[in-house]
Amino acid sequence: MGNEDRQIFLRKIPGVDRLLGSEEIQGLARTHPRALILKAIHQVLEDLRARILEGGIEDPKDLDIAAVLTKVRERVEDLARPSLRPVINATGVVAHTNLGRSILAERVIDRFRSLAGGYSNLEYDLKEGRRGSRYVHVEGILRELTSAEAAMVVNNNAAAVLIALETLAKGREVIVSRGQLVEIGGSFRIPDVMRKSGATMIEVGTTNKTHLKDYEEAIRPETALLLKVHTSNFQVIGFTKEVPLAELAELGRRYGLPVMEDLGSGCFVDLDAFGLSREPTVQEVLAQGADLVTFSGDKLLGGPQAGIILGRRDLVEAIRGNQLNRALRIDKLTLLALEETLRLYRDPKEAIQEIPTLRMILQPLEELRRKARSLMDMIGLGEGAALGVSLCDGSSKVGGGALPLLELPTCLVCLDPGKMTAQSLEKALRASDPPVIARVEHERVMLDVRTIQTGEMTIVAQTIHRIARGMR
Structure with missing residues (x-):
């Protein structure tokens, strides 16, 4: 031209x-x-x-x-169109970090209207008629569920680790195993968090083996804290050794040093009882002698994004008095969601049924197969259709940096893209309204019904129909 x-x-x-x-x-x-x-x-x-x-x-x-x-x-x-939109998670990753992690329970959602649309006693003591603390709304239930002496909450677990180290070890030394220097999502690393807190990290042991004597030999007058980091987002297997928490706690008591464990993904339910990988519960960690425990509210717990701090009263009170707490505190809607989620744990059976994260993780394979067959029937593409639809076995992931080696058996609805490429079909699903987020394997698009909610099944089927009609 x-x-x-x-x-x-x-x-x-x-x-x-x-x-x-x-x-x-x-x-x-x-x-x-x-x-x-x-x-x-x-x-x-x-x-x-x-x-x-x-x-x-x-x-x-x-x-x-x-x-x-x-x-x-x-x-x-x-x-x-709003930037933050609902999507349908068909990836099979339950606590999907990029898709908002845990889904809140219906009981939590039901309480949002009354508290979000009006005033509340967020920082008001109704009995005394004066200013109160926002932390009382969750401290009681956390202590009840875990037997911790004290509890407080900040906006995420990285913040919980930061404020704990800044309070207890600023200008002093923290001893940690070299094999536990984890990196979490978004390239946030334990050594970097420690550096920001003003504490000096003292690495002991090797990548695969750390012994109790390694900690003990590193203790000196400048030592403020012994830190254990649960490697929830990776595992080192083979020729390995790490110090059990109970032994580390005993060492801490002998030298008058607090022992802190960063659990990452806090869990209140014994998953081992359901045949899944062993994951320490918060209750067990406290019972084994940890003076302080930090973990997330939005991973295995199944609540909102939050950083939960439990442990000895004197340590928690010191952290609560840190001026940094003002910058890291959580808002009323997070408190509401966390309190209501925690209340479900008073009855473990109810928690498993009502908390979507737990329900999806523990969903039986036969139930998933029935769900997948139902979705395939709803899609209903016959012979000569532009897309092929079939069922196949596969595996889901817990996600959120938890239980990285655990493969959850599942049933997949597999879409053969026909004249399209699998990448083009995945993009078309992602461009729908609401977007359907799937995964591509072996030149097919896979829909994992584990993470597709019951009320979303019809929407997914209709979306696939529209795409198939457009291909014709």
Whole structure:
């Protein structure tokens, strides 16, 4: 395309006033703010000018007012759509870090309207009629469930570790096994968190083996704390050795040093009783002598994002008095969600049934197979369809950095993309409304029904139908 042709095409672009005066834009104006519509128009026109100058438009029909209005309408809808949106998790990763981790229980959601839409006693003591503490709303139930002397909550587990180390070991030394220097999601590393706290990390042992004498030989007057980090997001297997918490706690008592364990994914239910991988519970860690325990509220616990700190009263009270606590505290909605989730744990059977994270992890394979067959029947694509649908066995993951080696047997609905590529089909599912997030394996798109909620089954089936019709 020559320069003269470009100029002709540029002059064919409809003007802003002409677009604003059209019936279609007038209709959009009844449901969308004028400023949003103007923004969409300017963006579409700028895109058209750029494409013309790059030689990307060769058909003048692309510049007709009807074609441009279609682009404006699509852009308005795109701009009006919230950035944070619901998605359907068909990946089989239960506590999916990128998809919001744990789903809250229905009982938690039911309480949001009354507390989110009105005032509450967040920091008001109703009995005394004066200012109170926000932490009382969860401290009692945490102590009840774990037998800890004291409890407090901050906004995530990294913050819990940071404020604990800053309070107890700033300017002093913390002894930790070299094999426990983990990196969690987003490239946050235990050594970096420790450095920010002002504590000096003293590494002992080797990557695969650490002995009790390694800790003891490193203790000196500058030592403030013995730290154990549960490697919940990886495992070292083979020729290995780590010091049991009970032995480390005894060493700490002998030298008058507190022992802290960062559990990462705190769990209140014994998963071993259900035939799953061994994962220490919070109750066990406290019973084994840990003076302080930190863990997340939104992984195996199945609640909202939070960092929970349990342990000796004097240590927790010192942490609570740290001025950094003001910057790390959680809001009323997180407290609401955490309290209601914790209340479910008063009856472990009820917790397993009502907390979605636990329910999905413990879902029996036969139940998953029935669910997968039901979804395939709902999709209902017969012979000659553009997509092929079948069932196959596979495995799910717990996710959230928990139980990394655990493979949960599952049943998958497998989509053969036909003339499409598997990547194109996955992208089409992801571009639907709501987006369906699946995984690609062996040139097929896999839908793991473990993480597809019952109320989402029809939506997934309809989405696949639309894509198949479009392929025809």
